[in-house]
Amino acid sequence: MTEDGRRLFLAYNVRSYGVSPRAWLSPQLTGREIFTADYWSRITRLAEKGLFDAVFAGDSSQFLGFNRIDIDGVDRFVAWASVVPHTERIGVIVTASTTYNDPYRLAERLLSLDLLSDGRVSWNLVTTFAEDAAANFGLARHPERGLRYRRAEEFAEVVVGLWDSAGDGPAVAHRGENFTVSGRLPLPRSPQGRPPIIRASSSDEGRRLAGRLAAAVFDSALTVTEAQERYRKVKSDARDAGRDPADLAYLPGLRIVLASTTAEAKARVDELFTQDPITRSEHESWFGGLIGANVADLDPDKPIPATVLEAATAAATADRDHLRASTLRVLADGPQIPLSEHLLRTRYLSGGHGTFVGAPEHLADRMEHWFRSYAADGFVIAPDLVTETLPILVEEVVPLLQRRGIYKHEYAASTLAGHFRAAAGRLSEVSA
Amino acid sequence: MSTQWRSIALSDRLARHLLSEADLAERIDEAGLDAVVLGLERLDPLAPEGHQLDPTSLAPILARRIRNTRLLIAATNHREHPWNLARAVASLQNFVPSGSGLVLAARDRTVPDGRPGARAWDVGNLSRPVDIGPEATIDAGVVARKLWDDYPFDAVIADPSSNTYLDLERVRASDHRGVYDVAGPLPVPTRGRPLLSLFVPDGAPVAVPPAFDSVTVPLDLAIEAARGADAFGGRPLIAYVRDPDDLARAAESVRSGGQVLGVQALVTDDHALRTALKALGALG
Numbered sequence: 001m002t003e004d005g006r007r008l009f010l011a012y013n014v015r016s017y018g019v020s021p022r023a024w025l026s027p028q029l030t031g032r033e034i035f036t037a038d039y040w041s042r043i044t045r046l047a048e049k050g051l052f053d054a055v056f057a058g059d060s061s062q063f064l065g066f067n068r069i070d071i072d073g074v075d076r077f078v079a080w081a082s083v084v085p086h087t088e089r090i091g092v093i094v095t096a097s098t099t100y101n102d103p104y105r106l107a108e109r110l111l112s113l114d115l116l117s118d119g120r121v122s123w124n125l126v127t128t129f130a131e132d133a134a135a136n137f138g139l140a141r142h143p144e145r146g147l148r149y150r151r152a153e154e155f156a157e158v159v160v161g162l163w164d165s166a167g168d169g170p171a172v173a174h175r176g177e178n179f180t181v182s183g184r185l186p187l188p189r190s191p192q193g194r195p196p197i198i199r200a201s202s203s204d205e206g207r208r209l210a211g212r213l214a215a216a217v218f219d220s221a222l223t224v225t226e227a228q229e230r231y232r233k234v235k236s237d238a239r240d241a242g243r244d245p246a247d248l249a250y251l252p253g254l255r256i257v258l259a260s261t262t263a264e265a266k267a268r269v270d271e272l273f274t275q276d277p278i279t280r281s282e283h284e285s286w287f288g289g290l291i292g293a294n295v296a297d298l299d300p301d302k303p304i305p306a307t308v309l310e311a312a313t314a315a316a317t318a319d320r321d322h323l324r325a326s327t328l329r330v331l332a333d334g335p336q337i338p339l340s341e342h343l344l345r346t347r348y349l350s351g352g353h354g355t356f357v358g359a360p361e362h363l364a365d366r367m368e369h370w371f372r373s374y375a376a377d378g379f380v381i382a383p384d385l386v387t388e389t390l391p392i393l394v395e396e397v398v399p400l401l402q403r404r405g406i407y408k409h410e411y412a413a414s415t416l417a418g419h420f421r422a423a424a425g426r427l428s429e430v431s432a
Numbered sequence: 433m434s435t436q437w438r439s440i441a442l443s444d445r446l447a448r449h450l451l452s453e454a455d456l457a458e459r460i461d462e463a464g465l466d467a468v469v470l471g472l473e474r475l476d477p478l479a480p481e482g483h484q485l486d487p488t489s490l491a492p493i494l495a496r497r498i499r500n501t502r503l504l505i506a507a508t509n510h511r512e513h514p515w516n517l518a519r520a521v522a523s524l525q526n527f528v529p530s531g532s533g534l535v536l537a538a539r540d541r542t543v544p545d546g547r548p549g550a551r552a553w554d555v556g557n558l559s560r561p562v563d564i565g566p567e568a569t570i571d572a573g574v575v576a577r578k579l580w581d582d583y584p585f586d587a588v589i590a591d592p593s594s595n596t597y598l599d600l601e602r603v604r605a606s607d608h609r610g611v612y613d614v615a616g617p618l619p620v621p622t623r624g625r626p627l628l629s630l631f632v633p634d635g636a637p638v639a640v641p642p643a644f645d646s647v648t649v650p651l652d653l654a655i656e657a658a659r660g661a662d663a664f665g666g667r668p669l670i671a672y673v674r675d676p677d678d679l680a681r682a683a684e685s686v687r688s689g690g691q692v693l694g695v696q697a698l699v700t701d702d703h704a705l706r707t708a709l710k711a712l713g714a715l716g
């Protein structure tokens with residue numbers, strides 16, 4: 001336990017087989033088990049053995065199989081419900097969009113799974129940014145950002161109102177810009193009071209919502225300085241909403257390539273780029289999109305021209321694309337290195353999350369540094385290879401974190417809301 | 433579908449009871465039923481009121497105990513967009529050992545008063561609203577079937593030698609244009625053929641396309657409909673009974689060799705379950 005009573009909150013990101021497009025080639029896999037309850041249960045049971053607070057998976061409302069990473073596409077309620085009978089304490093974070101769902105239906109689905117798991121569910125509230133999804137729902141155009149965020153805010157109000165109506169709570173009587181809902185959910189109240197809400201991203205549009213309603217903000221931050229700045233911002237949002245800042249956790253994503261030695265981990269990244277030409281060209285294409293220029297048109301042996309970076313940063317700022325802007329800032333503020341070197345260094349940055357490539361000891365160092373520097377209350381860990389990485393985390397990294405006094409030795413609570421409170425140094429459970 | 437389709441619909445209360453009563457669940461699983469339906473009470477205006485857990489979460493949990501019987505979910509396009517529904521059922525079809533399917537109806541009676549019921553959920557005010565009615569519900573079923581067919585499970589080839597995970601030639605956009613416009617494909621492949629039954633609680637006649645495997649209607653209406661020629665587009669009828677004591681009469685209509693090819697009994701407690709399993713056993 002730390003001096004202030006905090007300890008790391010850890011969630012494991014089960015992004016299909018991992019964020020590497022070659023993850024499905026693992027010798028431990030046949031390639032099809034992602035479509036079975038057994039795969040999800042096996043991972044979650046092992047994460048529970050490592051006292052992870054939760055398992056997590058993102059979600060999308062369109063086919064993404066082209067990218068060779070997001071290949072499962074399984075309905076998140078089906079996937080996470082299948083792990084419930086095989087686990088007892090670990091939470092499940094269900095990602096669901098406010099753009100292509102109905103608030104009553106989603107409130108009902110989330111509360112049902114929460115009840116069936118005895119209070120282990122959290123909602124990762126996202127808006128859908130992918131334009132392709134619109135055509136699956138009869139829309140000629142994807143709704144613009146402002147509309148999506150206004151809808152998200154109203155959506156969350158309705159969902160929370162419906163959760164509070166369950167049992168003998170007050171009926172909802174909502175009439176707003178997007179929704180007209182009245183009545184009650186025909187379900188008992190959550191054992192958690194309400195399932196905790198996680199707000200994905202610390203973007204300005206979602207700040208008020210997170211400050212008022214969320215238990216955590218799941219964010220992208222590339223550097224410790226950037227994360228500290230966001231950490232303070234998120235805590236102040238809670239304070240502005242009249243809440244204790246400890247009740248709103250800041251959880252940056254962390255992409256990891258973890259192996260017994262740093263050399264082994266680095267070799268795995270090199271192998272991906274040398275043996276998988278699609279990955280290399282996709283990366284160059286992503287990098288070109290980031291800097292707003294075609295990589296093939298630039299000299300690989302010279303630094304990226306300052307004018308290119310300035311123009312891209314201006315465009316990202318105008319678009320309020322903070323992920324792109326902060327990634328560009330890392331490039332601009334870093335040493336003047338050739339373009340080819342930038343391409344090597346950014347190979348795992350395309351998701352916008354901080355990246356770690358190395359051995360258990362160094363990963364523990366990194367997590368401890370961010371945690372003790374108030375750059376994170378915990379992490380959502382996304383490995384390149386889901387099945388290979390988890391045993392190393394459980395058997396090697398977790399004991400290191402425990403020895404350093406920043407990770408629990410046993411679960412202190414039975415609900416996910418309880419895990420959040422325990423991580424914040426407040427051990428009492430929330431009563432329903 | 434077998435010529436004598438035998439299924440039960442579990443009330444929410446009984447389904448929750450089964451989570452802690454392994455023996456009871458085992459008895460259901462060993463009864464040789466063709467299917468167990470979850471969530472049907474929300475489609476039936478005459479079913480008793482009470483708590484209603486989401487069947488998409490209930491099914492994977494019950495699948496641990498009911499492994500040899502298909503678990504179907506009941507749902508409406510009133511409450512859910514067909515793309516979301518099709519995705520949930522495709523996922524269940526993969527995760528439930530004996531497969532899944534959808535009993536689809538127009539209206540969900542748990543929809544609160546504030547939603548007057550004149551519109552099906554589409555994407556709130558982002559899209560044109562969809563009128564509730566048989567046409568929209570049938571179109572929702574057609575959309576689901578197309579989406580399931582257009583991304584078959586064997587498109588997942590996972591072949592290391594060619595470094596190919598998906599055979600993208602076998603993953604097709606459905607590009608459906610109807611009451612709903614849905615591009616597809618789904619993000620999840622569909623293993624085999626999920627069952628699809630249209631639930632018509634008032635027996636109102638509609639032309640039902642082959643995307644549906646059957647039409648589920650209350651017993652008296654099923655008997656009446658079967659007297660006519662090719663009711664419901666000639667799709668096989670499932671006679672639905674709210675009281676398991678009516679199963680004997682339902683069995684007669686099945687044995688008569690007409691369009692009624694199966695029965696489905698709503699069971700709300702242990703006693704009703706015992707009665708239903710006994711009667712369905714005699715039918716099998």
